[in-house]
Amino acid sequence: MKSRLTVSIVTYHTDIDELDRCLQSLRSPVVERIYIVDNSRQAYISDYCRAKEGVEYIGSDNVGYGAGHNKAINKAMAADADYHLVLNSDVRFDPTVLEQLVDYMDCNGDVGQVQPKITYPDGRLQYTIRMLPTPKDLIFRRFLPSKLVVKNDYRYLLKFADHDREMNVPYHQGSFMLFRMEALRQIGLFDERFFMYPEDIDITRRMHRCYRTMYYPRVSIIHDHRAASYKSGRMLRIHIVNMIRYFNKWGWVFDSERRRFNRRLLAYKK
Numbered sequence: 001m002k003s004r005l006t007v008s009i010v011t012y013h014t015d016i017d018e019l020d021r022c023l024q025s026l027r028s029p030v031v032e033r034i035y036i037v038d039n040s041r042q043a044y045i046s047d048y049c050r051a052k053e054g055v056e057y058i059g060s061d062n063v064g065y066g067a068g069h070n071k072a073i074n075k076a077m078a079a080d081a082d083y084h085l086v087l088n089s090d091v092r093f094d095p096t097v098l099e100q101l102v103d104y105m106d107c108n109g110d111v112g113q114v115q116p117k118i119t120y121p122d123g124r125l126q127y128t129i130r131m132l133p134t135p136k137d138l139i140f141r142r143f144l145p146s147k148l149v150v151k152n153d154y155r156y157l158l159k160f161a162d163h164d165r166e167m168n169v170p171y172h173q174g175s176f177m178l179f180r181m182e183a184l185r186q187i188g189l190f191d192e193r194f195f196m197y198p199e200d201i202d203i204t205r206r207m208h209r210c211y212r213t214m215y216y217p218r219v220s221i222i223h224d225h226r227a228a229s230y231k232s233g234r235m236l237r238i239h240i241v242n243m244i245r246y247f248n249k250w251g252w253v254f255d256s257e258r259r260r261f262n263r264r265l266l267a268y269k270k
Contacts, residue, residue, distance in 0.1 A: 003082040003102050008035040008072030009089050010065055016048055019089050023052065025221075028095040030102045032081060035072035039063060065174070066190025066199035073189055081181055088175040093221035100219050101178055112183030112211025113204060115172045117163065117220040126223060127157035128173035129215045131265055132205055132258040135247055161268055167215040170208040170261040174200030175223045183211050191249075197239050198246035205250075208261060 007026055011019065019036075026034055034055045038045045039062040049057035058071055069086050076084045083105060085098070097116060105111055118126045131137070137156045154160060161167060177200065187206045190199045207213050250258065 003106055004032045005030045005083045005102055006033045006076035006081040007085040007087055008069050009087050010037045010068035011045055012039045014089050021092050022089045025093045025095055028098040030098050037068040037071050039068050064195035066194055067192040070189045084179050084181055086177040090224040091175055091221055097219045104216055110212050111214050112180045112207045113213040114178045114216050115176055117217040118223050119220055121222055125163055129169040130171045131156050131262045132170050135252055164217050168212045169215050170205045171201050172204045176221055193245055194242045197242045
């Protein structure tokens with residue numbers, strides 16, 4: 001019997017062509033149900049979803065990224081799914097990717113979360129697996145000239161690592177996060193205090209405490225990655241506010257877990 005996989009995508013005034021390209025990637029026999037959580041309650045998105053077999057539309061107020069996915073994850077838990085994929089609409093891939101990742105999870109019961117290699121449309125690698133950030137890591141990257149942050153980025157973004165090799169990493173960027181449902185029941189869902197951005201750091205590090213959180217480069221996906229906070233003042237403000245909440249939760253300077261997890265990754269370099 002094949003493991004049952006559910007998928008959630010949170011939309012907000014999302015382009016239908018983009019959403020349709022993403023859903024084409026989900027044409028896999030392992031996908032049981034797709035939940036579209038529309039934080040903008042748009043009729044055109046609702047109409048599109050209702051015309052798609054296996055797709056359930058969930059209209060929602062704009063509760064944020066993690067809280068939106070939680071609405072779908074709770075439904076998936078009630079449906080007794082084995083795995084759940086949190087996915088961005090600007091991601092696309094060959095549908096066989098999902099079968100390979102589910103097989104990997106089936107064969108590795110100590111893996112609670114997995115992410116494939118992620119590239120830009122032109123084939124360049126996206127550095128989506130990272131060390132747990134310090135305030136310095138994020139401030140330097142966002143506000144200093146790029147030539148001044150090269151050394152810090154080399155470390156924080158794990159550029160020293162062999163990205164063709166599996167790695168157990170405590171921070172997976174949130175565009176594609178495949179979870180084991182049993183593990184989510186244990187560690188909890190997304191922390192809804194974070195409207196957007198650090199919810200992926202928070203949930204991965206909580207998962208990393210109890211399970212391996214693996215980067216699995218034998219399969220790859222494409223992510224358009226708009227980097228909205230670099231282009232919009234409003235999104236930058238949201239990013240800053242939520243990162244302050246993150247560091248208030250976990251610690252600005254003193255975060256012994258961050259130090260322990262990051263030391264393991266730096267040992268990889270040696």
